[in-house]
Amino acid sequence: MENETVEPTETRTTTVAPTITDSETVAPTPAVVATxxxxxxxxxxxxxxxxxxxxxxxxxxxxxxxxxxxxxxxxxxxxxxxxxxxxxxxxxxxxxxxxxxxxxxxxxxxxxxxxxxxxxxxxxxxxxxxxxxxxxxxxxxxxxxxxxxxxxxxxxxxxxxxxxxxxxxxxxxxxxxxxxxxxxxxxxxxxxxxxxxxxxxxxxxxxxxxxxxxxxxxxxxxxTVAPTTMFTTEATTIADNVTVAPTVAGNVTVAATTPAVVAATALTSVTAAPLTVGDGK
The missing domain is CATH 2.60.40 (Immunoglobulin-like)
Incomplete structure (x- = not known):
């Protein structure tokens, strides 16, 4: 039997360079705000x-x-x-x-x-x-x-x-x-x-x-909620330095510096009580 010489196999190593991927930063989407x-x-x-x-x-x-x-x-x-x-x-x-x-x-x-x-x-x-x-x-x-x-x-x-x-x-x-x-x-x-x-x-x-x-x-x-009526009459100076002061509930308060007859400021709103008519008995 003849001897056969086998040539050695040459192995080559190939180095692959890594691929660099560009990183991309994505900005967050802003929330929708109710206005x-x-x-x-x-x-x-x-x-x-x-x-x-x-x-x-x-x-x-x-x-x-x-x-x-x-x-x-x-x-x-x-x-x-x-x-x-x-x-x-x-x-x-x-x-x-x-x-x-x-x-x-x-x-x-x-x-x-x-x-x-x-x-x-x-x-x-x-x-x-x-x-x-x-x-x-x-x-x-x-x-x-x-x-x-x-x-x-x-x-x-x-x-x-x-x-x-x-x-x-x-x-x-x-x-x-x-x-x-x-x-x-x-x-x-x-x-x-x-x-x-x-x-x-x-x-x-x-x-x-x-x-x-x-x-x-x-x-x-x-x-029904009835509206509140308020009297807002401004203070009025009359003769002889007599001052008629405004009131909160409609009553007139008189502050006088000298005795005098005072003409009160007329109220702007007066609510009349109902008039009840009887049968004469």
């Missing part, structure tokens, strides 16, 4: 006046005076609520104010415990829709909860319509619990600064008991 623009919506035009059609039939209504018609009366505070689908409701508001009108919804009998308030404010010839919370007499704007807003201004009358979504609330009736859209309501008016956007302290024109807004036949017990 005041998200709390206000300019309403579209409301072409027809709000009226009482469908009250107690297809929608729940409350008014002061109780039977006033906002389409014909120049002194009428009115709102209506109509359930559309689920928790979505259509609201209509009408009232006299040079600032704003609004509707506060509370889950209890007391208004002002961080309660949602839907506001229609007069800004020139347009209506601005504002969502706020009412807490201890102070309105604080929040993320808008109003949609499909329309509005109109006629003199000092503001009218608006909009949609809002409500949550169901539980209530106890005759020893059983029921669920519904149960809220006490308050119709509000107040001042509105178009330059700063500041909402003035609300004045309640209508206050109702807790009612189911989805039931057009809900029994409403309305309490």
């Amino acid at each position: 005041t623009a998200d709390t206000r919506i300019t309403a579209g035009p409301l072409t027809e006046s709000i009226d009482r059609d469908g009250c107690s039939v297809t929608r729940l209504c409350a008014a002061e005076p109780s039977t006033c018609d906002p389409s014909t009366s120049s002194s009428c505070f009115f709102y209506s609520a109509k359930q559309k689908t689920g928790g979505e409701f259509a609201f209509e508001l009408s009232g006299q104010s040079t600032g704003y009108i609004g509707l506060t919804l509370s889950t209890d009998d007391t208004l002002g415990g961080n309660d949602i308030t839907y506001i229609c404010a007069a800004d020139g010839s347009t209506v601005v829709l504002i969502t706020a919370t009412l807490n201890n007499g102070v309105l604080k704007e929040t993320q808008s909860g109003m949609s499909d807003g329309k509005g109109r201004i006629d003199g000092d009358t503001i009218q608006c319509s909009f949609c809002a979504t409500l949550e169901q609330q539980s209530s106890r009736r005759k020893r059983r619990s029921t669920s519904g859209y149960n809220y006490s309501t308050g119709f509000q008016t107040g001042t509105y600064d178009t330059s700063s956007g500041e909402l003035g302290t609300p004045t309640t024109k209508i206050k109702t008991n807790i009612v189911d807004l989805s039931n057009s036949n809900s029994i409403i017990t309305s309490t």
Whole structure:
């Protein structure tokens, strides 16, 4: 057998240079911050006046005076609520104010415990829709909860319509619990600064008991908050240095430096007691 010589195999090592990948720093995306623009919506035009059609039939209504018609009366505070689908409701508001009108919804009998308030404010010839919370007499704007807003201004009358979504609330009736859209309501008016956007302290024109807004036949017990009348007559100096001082509750206090007959300043407002006519017995 012949011997065979095998040539050694040459192994070559190839060194591969590492690939350098350029690092790219990606800037974080800034968070979207809600601004005041998200709390206000300019309403579209409301072409027809709000009226009482469908009250107690297809929608729940409350008014002061109780039977006033906002389409014909120049002194009428009115709102209506109509359930559309689920928790979505259509609201209509009408009232006299040079600032704003609004509707506060509370889950209890007391208004002002961080309660949602839907506001229609007069800004020139347009209506601005504002969502706020009412807490201890102070309105604080929040993320808008109003949609499909329309509005109109006629003199000092503001009218608006909009949609809002409500949550169901539980209530106890005759020893059983029921669920519904149960809220006490308050119709509000107040001042509105178009330059700063500041909402003035609300004045309640209508206050109702807790009612189911989805039931057009809900029994409403309305309490009207009467405005407080204050006499603000400035001090008046008459002859002989006799000064008639203004009073807080309407009574005239006279502080005289010399004896004299004093002509008291006439009161600007006097409330007369009702005159009861008997049968002569």
